[in-house]
Amino acid sequence: MYFNKNREAICNESLSVALELCENCDVMVELRTRIKKRMPGETATGVGLSAKQETVRLIKGTIDRLHTEMKQRSTRLEDLDNKFGFLLDVGQTLKKGKSSGLLDDERMKENYLHVGEFYSSDLDGNELYEEILDCRMLLASRTDVQISTPEKLIQFIIQYGVENVFPNLRVAIQLMLTVAISIASCERSFSKLKLTIAYLRTSVGQGRLNALAFLSIEREEVELINFDDVTDNFASAKSRTVQI
Incomplete structure (x- = not known):
């Protein structure tokens, strides 16, 4: 919304700052214009853009690309939240008992089943629900352990050193922490x-x-x-x- 509303203002402000910087550094803005072949009926101004016009075009293209990339990442983050929102807020998910701000067990079970259906080859939604309840009971008896992030939860599970300890919960956390929001890691x-x-x-x-x-x-x-x-x-x- 910010880019859509202030697109022209950003371009004008950036251009004025650039022109002022060029003036202070004694840098020529308008260079020699290349002579290009004109098509019949085409004017001289239609053949090429001036330095200022080319700069504005590049700034607007950059803003539009940034807006598109942010929109794509926002959509993917929303999708990630719909699938793994209960693990992102792992402190509330593993909290013992119910409060006014928590989802009830049936609603939470629907989230677990949804993840299990989407990743049916990796985990089981019903078993994930049972493991969440068991993990909640285990943490309730361990007053010395405070779990507030998914990273701390998976470290708590791994410290037992046994693969069959909360296997579905472990796989779900690994999927959430390694899912790619963008392809930057692949390009890197x-x-x-x-x-x-x-x-x-x-x-x-x-x-x-x-x-x-x-x-x-x-x-x-x-x-x-x-x-x-x-x-x-x-x-x-x-x-x-x-x-x-």
Whole structure:
């Protein structure tokens, strides 16, 4: 709504700031106009745009593209909320008892069944509902544990180290945390792949190339790893020294 209402004002303000900056820096705005071939009946002004007109065209195109991208992401976020809204507000979902602001059990069960139908090959909606109730009872007995985010909930489940502990709830949280709202992460992997494939790595196999690309994408986590310990563990596991 903001972009639709203030589109012209944003263009005019941006153009005035740019012209003022060019004037202060003694930069020519209007460059030499290229001579273009005109079609019959076409005027000179219709052949090409001036620098100011071209700048306004680019600004409006950028605003329109930004508006479109924001609208698409908003739609996808709404869809994500419709599917996993009960997990986004995990603190209220796992809260013991009922209050005026909470959905009743039947309404919550409908949400679980809806997720189970959409991801029928990954989880079961009825079992997810039962696991939510069991997890709520477990957390009620653990006064030392405070769960407020989905990340903390899945960490609480994983700490048991058993795959059959709340399996449907674990899969549902993993789906919610990894679902792609945009394709930026996919594009980022291809960008990193271009940086990884140097002329010295032209003969690298697919497996090692995937590992290098993954290390490049997760650079922040890789920097926290002590590679001396990793090297020592690898050397001890692959040691072929024969004691005489």
